[in-house]
Amino acid sequence: AWDNDCDSLIDEGTDSYDDDGDGYTEHGGDCNDSDATISPSATEIECDGVDQDCSSSDFCPDPNDCDYTVPLEISTIQEAIDLAVTSEIVCVEAGNYYEDLVFVGEDITVRSLDGWEATQLYGVGTDMYDQTVLAENNETSATVLEGFTVHGVGGRVIVMTGAALTLRQLYLPVTVSYTGIIIENSPGAVVHNVRIEGADSYGIMMGGATTQAELSNLVVLDADHSGLNVSNDAEFTLYNSVFYSEGYGGVWITSGYCHVENSIFMGPSYYGLHLDDSAYPLTSDYNTNYDNDHGDWSVYVTPGTGNTTEDPLFTDPTNHDFTLQPGSPCLNAGNSSSSYNNSDGTRNHKGAYGGPYGESW
Numbered sequence: 001a002w003d004n005d006c007d008s009l010i011d012e013g014t015d016s017y018d019d020d021g022d023g024y025t026e027h028g029g030d031c032n033d034s035d036a037t038i039s040p041s042a043t044e045i046e047c048d049g050v051d052q053d054c055s056s057s058d059f060c061p062d063p064n065d066c067d068y069t070v071p072l073e074i075s076t077i078q079e080a081i082d083l084a085v086t087s088e089i090v091c092v093e094a095g096n097y098y099e100d101l102v103f104v105g106e107d108i109t110v111r112s113l114d115g116w117e118a119t120q121l122y123g124v125g126t127d128m129y130d131q132t133v134l135a136e137n138n139e140t141s142a143t144v145l146e147g148f149t150v151h152g153v154g155g156r157v158i159v160m161t162g163a164a165l166t167l168r169q170l171y172l173p174v175t176v177s178y179t180g181i182i183i184e185n186s187p188g189a190v191v192h193n194v195r196i197e198g199a200d201s202y203g204i205m206m207g208g209a210t211t212q213a214e215l216s217n218l219v220v221l222d223a224d225h226s227g228l229n230v231s232n233d234a235e236f237t238l239y240n241s242v243f244y245s246e247g248y249g250g251v252w253i254t255s256g257y258c259h260v261e262n263s264i265f266m267g268p269s270y271y272g273l274h275l276d277d278s279a280y281p282l283t284s285d286y287n288t289n290y291d292n293d294h295g296d297w298s299v300y301v302t303p304g305t306g307n308t309t310e311d312p313l314f315t316d317p318t319n320h321d322f323t324l325q326p327g328s329p330c331l332n333a334g335n336s337s338s339s340y341n342n343s344d345g346t347r348n349h350k351g352a353y354g355g356p357y358g359e360s361w
Contacts, residue, residue, distance in 0.1 A: 018030070018033065019033045019034060020032075020033055020034055020035055020036040020038075021036055022036040022037075022038075022039040022041075022042075023039065023041070024039040024040055024041070028040075029054055030054065031051060031054035031056075032054075037052065038050070038051070038052050038053075038054065039053075039054065040053060040054050041053070042054075064089065064091050064111065064113060065089055066089055066090075066091035067084060067088040067089050067090070068080040068083060068084060068088070068089075068090045068091065069090075069091045069092075069093065070090065070091070070092045070093065070097075071093065071095070072093060074090075076097070076099055077090065077092055077097055077099060077101055077110065077121075078099055078100070078101055078102065080110075081101060081102070081103060081104060081108065081110065082104060084106060084108040085106050085108070086106045086107045086108065086142075087107065087108070087142075088106075088108050088109075089108065089109045089111060090108060090109065090110045090111070091111055091112075091113050092110065092111065092112045092113065092119055092147075092148075093112075093113055093114070093119075094112070094113065094114040094118035094119050095118075095119065095120075096120045096122065097119075097120065097121050097122065098122045098124050099121075099122075099123075099124060099126070100123050100124055100125070100126045100127075100129045100131070100132055100133070100134070100153065101121070101132065101133045101134070101145075102129075102133075102134045102135075103133075103134070103135040103136075103137060103139050103143060103163070103165070104137055105137035105138060105139060106139075106143075107139060107140055107142035107143045108143060108144075109143075109144040109146065110144065110145050110146070111144065111146045111147055112146065112147035112148050113147075114147075115147050115169070116147055116148050116149045116169060116170060116171045117149065117171075119147060119148050119149065120148070120149045120151065121133075121148045121149065121150045121151065122151045122153070123150075123151060123152060123153025123154070123157075124153060125153045125154060129153065129154070130153065130154025130155045130156060131152070131153065131154060131155070131156040131157060131158065131159045131177075131182075132150050132151065132152055132153050132157050132158065133145065133150060133157070133158040133159070134159050134160075135159070135160040135161075135163035135164075135165050136159075136160070136161045136162055136163055137162075137163060138162060138163055139160075139163040139164065139165060140163075140164055140188060141164045141165065141166045141188045141189065141190050142166070143163070143164075143165050143166065144165070144166045144167075144168065145158075145165055145166070145167055145168070145170065146166075146167075146168040146169050146170070147168070147169045147170070148170055148171075149170070149171045149172075149173065150170055150171070150172050151172075151173065151175070151176070152172070152174055152175070152176050152177030152180075153176070153177070154176075154177060155177055155178045155179065156177055156178065156179050156180075156181075156182050157172050157174055157177050157179070157180050157181065158170075158172070158180070158181045158182070159181075159182045159184075160181075160182070160183055160184070160186050160189060161182070161184040161185060161186065162184070162185050162186070163186060164186045164187055164188040164189040164190070164213075165189060165190075166189075166190040166191075166192075167181070167189075167190070167191045167192070167194055168190075168192050168193055168194075168360075169192075169193045169194075169360065169361070170193075170194045170195070171194075171195045171197075172194065172195070172196045172197070173197050173198060174196060174197060174198050174199040174200070174203075174223075175198055177199065177200070178199065178200045178201040178202070179199055179200075179201050179202045179203075179204075179205050180196040180199050180202070180203045180204060180220075180223075181194075181196070181203070181204045181205070182204075182205050182206075183204065183205070183206045183207075183211055183213055183234075184206075184207055184208050184211065185207075185208035185209075185210045185211055186208070186210070186211045186212075186213065187210050187211070187212050188212055188213075189211070189212070189213040189214070190213070190214050191204070191213065191214070191215045191216075191218065192215075192216050192217055192357050192360065193216075193217045193218075193357055193360050193361050194217075194218055194219075195218070195219040195220075196218070196219070196220045196221075196223075196227075197220075197221050197222055197320070198221075198222045198223070199222075199223040199224065199225075200223075200224050201223070201224055201225050202223055202225050202226055202227070202228070202229045203218075203220035203221075203223045203226070203227040203228060203243075203246075204218075204220065204227070204228045204229070205228075205229045206228070206229065206230050206231070206234045206236060206256070207230070207231040207232040207234050208232050208233070208234055209232060209233040209234070211232075211234035211235065211236070212234075212235045212236070213234070213235075213236040213237075214236070214237050215228075215236060215237065215238045215239070215241065216238070216239040216240050216241065216355065216357055217239075217240050217241060217352050217353075217355065217357040217358060217360065217361075218238075218241035218242070218243075218352060219241070219242045219244075219320075219322055219352045220241070220242070220243050220244070220246070220250075221242075221243070221244040221245055221246070221320065222244070222245050222246070223246045223247060224247040225246070225247050225248050225252070226246050226247070226248050226249045226250065226251065226252035226268075226274075227243040227246045227249075227250050227251065227268075228243070228250070228251045228252070229252050229253075229254070230251070230252070230253045230254065230255075230256035230258060231253075231254040231255055231256065232254075232255060232256075233255055233256060233257070234256045234257075235256065235257040235258070236256065236257075236258055236259075237258075237259045237260075237261075238251065238258070238259070238260045238261070238263060239261050239262050239263065239340070239355060240261075240262045240263060240334070240348070240349075240350070240351060240352060240353075240354050240355035240357070240358060241263045241264075241351070241352055242263070242264050242266075242314075242322045242351050242352045243263070243264070243265045243266070243268070243272070244266050244267055244317060244320075244322065245266070245267040245268065246267075246268040246269070247268070247269055248268060248269055248270045248271075248274075249268050249270050249271045249272065249273070249274040249298075250265035250268050250271070250272045250273060250292075251265070251272075251273050251274065252271075252274045253273075253274065253275045253276065253280065253282060254276045254277070255276065255277055255279075255280055256280060257280060257281060258275075258280075258281070258282045258283070259282075259283040260273060260282070260283065260284050260285075260287060261283075261284075261285045261286050261287065261334070261335060261340075262285075262286050262287070262334035262335055262340060262348055262349075262350050262351075262354060262355060263287050263288075263350065263351070264287070264288045264289075264290070264312045264322075264330060264350055264351045265287065265288070265289045265290070265292060265296075266288075266289075266290045266291050266292070266312065266314075266317070267290075267291050267292065267293075267317075268292050268293065268294075269293045269294065270292070270293065270294040270298075271292055271294055271296065271297060271298045271301075272287075272289035272292045272296050272297065273287070273289070273296070273297050273298065273301050274297075274298040274301070275298055275300040275301050276300070277300065278300040282300070282301050282302075283304055284297070284301060284302075284303050284304055284307060285304040285305045285306055285307065285335065286305065286306035286307065286333070286334045286335045286348075286350065287303075287306075287307050287308075287350070288307070288308045288309070288310065288312050288329075288330055288333075288350055288351075289307070289308075289309050290309060290310060290311050290312060291311075296309055306333070306334075306335065308329065308333075310329050311329075312324065312328055312329070312330045312350070312351065313325040313327060313328035313329070313330070314328075322351060322352055322353070323353050324349060324351060324353065330349060330350035330351055330354075331349050331350075332346060332347040332348070332349060333347075333348075333349070333350055334347065334348030334349060334350045334354055334355070335348055336348070340355055340356075341355075341356065342354055342355060342356075342358055342359075343356060343357075343358060343359045343360075
């Protein structure tokens with residue numbers, strides 16, 4: 001190796017510079033002169049652990065676009081919620097978190113990085129709260145809570161009143177609370193891929209003339225009263241869900257404007273679908289009712305198109321596996337409109353694992 005131009009750098013010799021023949025020397029920025037695929041002009045391959053373009057690091061953008069990470073950057077989820085502003089994302093690493101969450105009016109996303117099994121949220125009753133998650137500051141459905149197991153602390157687990165959250169991929173073992181989710185005067189709430197078990201009263205309770213909610217791909221089981229209770233002129237759509245072994249009814253409507261489709265109701269003590277007042281319309285299409293002790297539909301419910309009363313053939317309902325066995329009459333038996341198709345483009349499966357969100361668990 002030779003310093004031909006006397007600049008004190010050995011960069012012009014013929015036996016050691018640009019050893020890999022990629023046109024760059026070590027002094028010219030080549031961070032690996034034994035590999036021709038690595039040089040300042042190489043194309044960086046994201047997230048492979050190799051710095052191809054010699055930029056001093058492997059380029060790996062955060063797929064979650066996290067603005068705050070708990071507890072790596074911020075010690076508690078609530079602290080991150082208080083800091084975040086509209087459109088920002090709070091990411092939560094796997095672990096057990098003992099705190100109550102109160103949204104503060106910003107449309108933010110609070111998302112676990114490793115899913116509901118790995119990320120447990122336990123309410124503690126701060127300031128006498130009797131719920132673990134509260135939204136009451138006019139949040140819209142652009143406010144998202146996603147990917148947690150949420151344990152109750154008092155009478156309710158998640159409450160939105162005068163606010164409309166989007167809830168996704170949550171599990172609520174309602175072992176110390178009366179109701180899983182309360183939606184009250186909530187214009188535009190969205191609940192997808194949520195499992196609620198063992199409520200002393202209701203899985204979901206919904207009310208208020210300004211309430212409009214979209215519910216889909218729910219599994220609600222073993223509520224002492226009903227899986228979904230609707231009153232005070234609330235309006236909702238319910239798709240692709242399973243209500244199993246509820247104390248009274250799968251869906252119990254005192255007064256409300258309701259559309260129920262592609263869902264399965266099995267094993268309540270009274271009705272799969274119950275409506276108190278004939279003045280309120282209830283549309284029921286492509287639903288399956290089976291083994292309901294008092295009847296499939298109450299007197300004011302008029303079944304529409306595609307409703308059946310046959311065994312859905314769940315894989316193992318005793319152990320709470322509500323996927324469908326091969327040969328189930330609910331496979332590809334939901335609404336045939338393409339907007340209801342399964343994620344693979346086939347006709348809708350009835351139940352919680354069909355439709356566009358059926359594989360989003």
